[in-house]
Amino acid sequence: MNRRHFIRSAAALPFISAIAAEKPKRLILRSSWQTVNIGDIGHTPGVLALLEKHLPEVEVRLWPSKLDNGVAEMLAARFPKVQVIQGEAVKKAFEECDFLLHGSGPSLVAQADVVKWSQATGKPYGVYGITFSGQQSSKSKTQPQVKTVDVLSGAKFVYFRDSVSLELARKMGCTCPRMEYGPDGAFAVDLKDDAKAEAFLKEHGLEQGKFLCCIPRLRNTPYWTLPEKKATIDEKKDARNKAMMDHDGKPLLDAIVSVIKNTDLKILLCPEDKTQMKVGKEMLYDKLPEEVKARVVWRESYWLTDEAISTYRRSAGLFGHEMHSPIMCIGNGIPAIVCRWAEQTSKGYMWRDIGLGEWLFDLDKEDEVAKVAAAVLAMAKDPEGSKAKAAKARELVMAKFAASMGVVKGCLSVG
Structure with a gap:
C-alpha cells in the first residue's frame, strides 16, 4: 500500500467505524x-x-x-x-x-x-x-x-x-x-386498561382498596373443555381434579368467610385462564353461605392481562391457587398469597426465593392447609404492613x- 492510499484509507476509518456503530x-x-x-x-x-x-x-x-x-x-x-x-x-x-x-x-x-x-x-x-x-x-x-x-x-x-x-x-x-x-x-409487566377495570368495579360495587381477589384452580387445567384446544378429555387428570376439588377449595372458602366476617372488604372471584370462571363458581361461589355470598362478586367472563393488572392494582391483595396473578401483583406492589401442590411443578417455590415464604402454602401438607385462612385474614387486616412486604419482594426482583x-x-x- 503506497503512502497516498494509506492516508485516504486511514481518513475513511472513522466514517466506517461510525457506520458500524450506528448499526x-x-x-x-x-x-x-x-x-x-x-x-x-x-x-x-x-x-x-x-x-x-x-x-x-x-x-x-x-x-x-x-x-x-x-x-x-x-x-x-x-x-x-x-x-x-x-x-x-x-x-x-x-x-x-x-x-x-x-x-x-x-x-x-x-x-x-x-x-x-x-x-x-x-x-x-x-x-x-x-x-x-x-x-x-x-x-x-x-x-x-x-x-x-x-x-x-x-x-x-x-x-x-x-x-x-x-x-x-x-x-x-x-x-x-x-x-x-x-x-x-x-x-x-406494566400493561394496564384502567377504563375497563374501573367500569367493571363500578358495575359490581367494588371500591379501590376495599376488596381482595381470589383465584381458584383445579389440580390439572381442563384444557379439553376449551373448543380452541381441540383436545380430548384426559380421564386420569379429570378424575384427580374431581377427587381433590373439595380439599383444595376448602382453605379458600374458609379464607373468604373469615375475611367477610372480620373485615369490611369484599371478594372478587376472578380467573387466570379461560377454564376458571366455571371453577370459581362451582368450587367456591355456589358453596358460600348466602350472607357471605352477598359480598362476593363472581366474574363470569375471561379477561386479558391489561385489565387484570389494572384490577389487581386497585385491590387490597390476592390469594388463591394460581402463580402468575400473584407474580403480576408483586410486580406492581400488591400483596399476594400463593397456594401450590405437586402438579404445579416447583415454580411456587419462587415465593421463598423472593422472601415471601410466609405467603406460600403447600396444599399437599395438611398442616399448611389449615394456615391459609389465617394468613389471608392477617394480610387483609394489615394493608400497610402487607404492602411493605410486597414492596420489599418487588425491590429484590x-x-x-x-x-x-x-x-x-x-x-x-x-x-
Whole structure:
C-alpha cells in the first residue's frame, strides 16, 4: 500500500467505524406460548418491558407461538417498535439478528427452535426465567432428539425462575457457564386498561382498596373443555381434579368467610385462564353461605392481562391457587398469597426465593392447609404492613432483573 492510499484509507476509518456503530444490535425474543391464560400472556410484555428499559438501543423482534384473542393488538399498543416475526420473517431474522433470548415459561418451551437457531446460525442464545423439571428432549420431527440439559449447557446464560429448578439442573450435569436464579419475566409487566377495570368495579360495587381477589384452580387445567384446544378429555387428570376439588377449595372458602366476617372488604372471584370462571363458581361461589355470598362478586367472563393488572392494582391483595396473578401483583406492589401442590411443578417455590415464604402454602401438607385462612385474614387486616412486604419482594426482583439484563447486554456487546 503506497503512502497516498494509506492516508485516504486511514481518513475513511472513522466514517466506517461510525457506520458500524450506528448499526443496532438485534435480538429475537422467542416467547408468547398461548393466550388462554393471562399469565402465559404476561411473560412476553414483561420481558419486552425489561428490554425496553435496560437495552433501549437494541432492536427486538418477537417470535411468538400464539398472538390471537386480542393479544397482538394489546402488545402492539404498548410496544409499537417491536416487530412480530413469522414465516419468512423468521428466516430473515436468523440472518440479521445477533442473539436469541428464550423467554420465561414452564420449561424450555421452544427447545426445538433454540436448537434450530444454534445449528443454523452458530450465534449465541440465552434462557430467561424458566422452570426445569428434569430431563426432556426436543420433539421436532426434523431434528434428532436433543437433551434439554445439553441445550441449556450450550447457552450463554440460563436464569431459572425458582431455586429448585436451578439445583436440579446442576445435579443433572448442566454446564452452562452462568446459571442463576432469575425471576419470571411476568414480574415486570406494566400493561394496564384502567377504563375497563374501573367500569367493571363500578358495575359490581367494588371500591379501590376495599376488596381482595381470589383465584381458584383445579389440580390439572381442563384444557379439553376449551373448543380452541381441540383436545380430548384426559380421564386420569379429570378424575384427580374431581377427587381433590373439595380439599383444595376448602382453605379458600374458609379464607373468604373469615375475611367477610372480620373485615369490611369484599371478594372478587376472578380467573387466570379461560377454564376458571366455571371453577370459581362451582368450587367456591355456589358453596358460600348466602350472607357471605352477598359480598362476593363472581366474574363470569375471561379477561386479558391489561385489565387484570389494572384490577389487581386497585385491590387490597390476592390469594388463591394460581402463580402468575400473584407474580403480576408483586410486580406492581400488591400483596399476594400463593397456594401450590405437586402438579404445579416447583415454580411456587419462587415465593421463598423472593422472601415471601410466609405467603406460600403447600396444599399437599395438611398442616399448611389449615394456615391459609389465617394468613389471608392477617394480610387483609394489615394493608400497610402487607404492602411493605410486597414492596420489599418487588425491590429484590427488580434488582435481579437489572443484573440479568446487564448480562444480556454484555452478550450483545452494547453500551
